[in-house]
Amino acid sequence: MNRFLAFLTKEFLHIFRDVRTMMILFLIPVFQILIFGYVIKNEVRDxxxxxxxxxxxxxxxxxxxxxxxxxxxxxxxxxxxxxxxxxxxxxxxxxxxxxxxxxxxxxxxxxxxxxxxxxxxxxxxxxxxxxxxxxxxxxxxxxxxxxxxQAVINVSIEPRMLYNENLVSAYMFVPGTMALILMVITALMSSISIVREKEIGTMEILLVSPLKPIQIILGKLAPYAILSIVNAISIIIIGNFVFGVPILGSPIVLLILSFIFILMALSLGLLISNIAKTQQVAMFISMFGLLLPTMLLSGFIFPIENMPVALQYFSYIVPAKYFLIALKSVMLKGLGFAFIWKELLVLLGMTSLFIGISVKKFKIRLD
Amino acid sequence: MSEENIIEVKNLVKKFGNFTANDNLNFSVRKSEIFGFLGANGAGKTTAIKILCGLLLPTSGEVNVAGFDAFKQRNMIKKNIGYMSQGFSLYEDLTVKENIEFYAGIYGVKRSVIKTRLNELVEKLHIHELKDEFVKDLPLGWKQKIAFSVAIFHKPQVVFLDEPTSGVDPITRRQFWDLIYEAVDDGITAFITTHYMDEAEYCDRISIMVDGKIDAMGTPTELKRLYNAQNMDDVFVKLARKQEII
The missing domain is CATH 3.40.1710.10 (abc type-2 transporter like domain)
Known part of the structure; x- marks a missing residue:
């Protein structure tokens, strides 16, 4: 346990010492949500x-x-x-x-x-x-x-927009931004931090040490899991207080859902770190492999129903899609586990798949 | 295994698919010895070191390091050895002290012990100010010394040094060897690979690997006599030439 603590201490030192890491972790999410909040407006005003x-x-x-x-x-x-x-x-x-x-x-x-x-x-x-x-x-x-x-019987149509009565676009972009930030930052930062150890050669030293590989991986991922949870909570709070996005469902369900999504993103980060040899490659994969699909194919900005059929099928492998469906169900509709267990199961399935592939690739590399 | 031998290797074979990286290696390293493990790139040195460090499983043979079996007790081996790579592998964004505390921590050295040993090290190397500097600000020679001190901080029985002097000037290299001698005086065994043939002469015994096999082994004097050579460089060249004739 002490060995693991020593490892965690070092990881947090890396994170808190690096200005760029700190900016990516904390400034960018806040800016992103504020920019999205004030720029994306679907409602008409004046x-x-x-x-x-x-x-x-x-x-x-x-x-x-x-x-x-x-x-x-x-x-x-x-x-x-x-x-x-x-x-x-x-x-x-x-x-x-x-x-x-x-x-x-x-x-x-x-x-x-x-x-x-x-x-x-x-x-x-x-x-x-x-x-x-x-x-x-x-x-x-x-x-x-x-x-x-003039006393003529008439039919008048009065549409009612359920779950977002005033069609406020914040209801759309706050969950979307949350998916985007958690996905990209978590996967990107964790994969880069693992690949960095490979690049500077310290991974070799860690593997020779009595630390078990699982301890090394957990030690690398745990700090980002903690910081991502902090991010998730901040985004929900900003969404609620600044943009009035309601939290109708249970906050605990919301936290568990976010945590499962973060786990999925971390396992993706682990997989990327297995494939990428340099930090640049890891960054490239995270940006294009994760950022674009999360933005374009998750239903965040464009409705999946309106996409060409091929892209609709592709959207099934975009993890953020499931997170968004579940997140909106909990936040906007106030639903609980009974309604989102399918999405949770898909996310957990993806997580174990990514971890499975990573472990297999890791073993092949060692032998 | 005999009392004095800290590393004992018998009929070690390691295959990757059809490729045989280590072809029936036999050697032993005595306690408090400086053992030079030489060979050209691709000769199979790295694979052998990985097996000795408990990173790789051998395909067959008997391997014993610090009293532990390389098949079944790899974790015990890891606890009893130290390792320093050619990259010096310190974290540049941590201070010298933080690096030492980290590596000592993952080797399970108790906090109070870390504190005492750190103070001793600071006294010995005269690094009262240096210890709070970031590693990225240190000259190469210092990085190398610190990396070595880190590798033996938990007082391992054997320390594996993988080309620890590459890219360092001759004077700094000489100073570095003084550190190795000191560690060996304290009872640590040094297992070292190097490309510098003058350094091979500093070793008690050396082995030279060619194409996955150990072609020559003995003290530098023995090898020079055997190959009728002036220095170790000559020995190496003659071995390589013999290889070409075959």
Missing amino acids: AKVGVLDFSGDVMTAQIVSKLDAANDIEIVDYYKNYSEIESAFKANKIKAAIVFEPNFAATFVKEREANLQIILDASDPNLANLLNSYISAISANYANEQKAS
Whole structure:
């Protein structure tokens, strides 16, 4: 036990002495989550919208004031013709424009419908789509109210977004960033730290020492397991306090889930350290083999359902996918083990597979 | 095994698939002896050392190190030997003291003992200030001395020195040999590999490996007489030439 403690002491000295390691371990996660938090925004906030009102009646005025009252939209200007709209778009003054046909209210009363055109700046397709649905929804709502007041039975659709009522993007990126950070940092740092020992030749000395190989591996991985847990907790806390991401499920389930994911990442780090001969190679494998799939194929940013079939199959071997499903279930839906045991099992299975391969490769190298 | 022999190797064979790295090695090393283990690169030295250190299992034969069997008691062997590699293998981002405490710690030396021995070492090498310096700031010669002191800090019975003087200037090498003599006086056996033939002369006995076999063994004087050579360099060249004729 004392031997192992001596080893752990040394590992922590390595970590705390190296400015770069400390930055990667603690500064980058915080920056990453804050940057993601303030940059990735799927919700619309104060999008600038212009109006071209050929009718200028009570009804159009009511619709415009309803739009203006909405949080997401800000009516910034009124125009007299289409060319003014065009120059407003070119000058980047507005993201969308609404055009009312002449005699809007009269047509609406007479024919029970009237035309409203939405012109959108689709150079940002996401925003254009969102604005389109907001404006459509608000004006449709208004039209329905009018019809209802005229005592006509009407069907109005009111979508309700379960588990993320306001479509806050933080609900998406906080779990995603957590998966990304835990995966990359844990696997990257642990593999680099093992490969470094091989590179400088101290691994040889460690193997000749009475330390058992398992003690060496545990001693190398344990510090990163501890620091990753600290990271996981910090991310959850930042997500909760800064971005309002709820923690509906049990914090203990959340911790166990995170720990299993960290174990998986560590076993991947071990596997990488077995393959890589230099720190650069280890870094390269971690970056391209782990970072990109975790970002693109885990369902973090792009929905897996929308991917080409081949990539959908590929996503089955991306560990972060399972972590994300389970993490969202616990955090956003408040579910427990009964609902995430399959994902946990897959993660544990992957962990034992990676450890198995590592041990086998390690034995072959020794004999 | 006889009382005096600290290493005893009989009919040692190590095969990797079809390749025979160690082909029927026989030798023994006496207690408190400096045994030079020579040979060209690829002759099978490294494999033999790995077996003696308990890192590799022999394919067949009898190997006994410090009283323990290389097949069954590899962990006991590891506890009773020291090892220093050509890289000096200290952690550059730790201080001299931290390096010593770490290596002593993984060899299971008690904290109080570490403290006393560390003080003795500081006195002996006059490193009162140096001990708190980072290893990366030390000159090569000092790194080498510290690495050797680390390798024998837990007072092993045998210390394996794998090309411990490569890349070091002749004066520093000479000083390093003084450290080895001192350790041997304290009862430690030194098993050393080297590429410098002048160093071979400092050994009590040497063996020369060629192509997985031990081709020559004896004291430097015996070998020089046997091969009718002026110095060890000559012996080595003649052995290599004999190899070419065959």
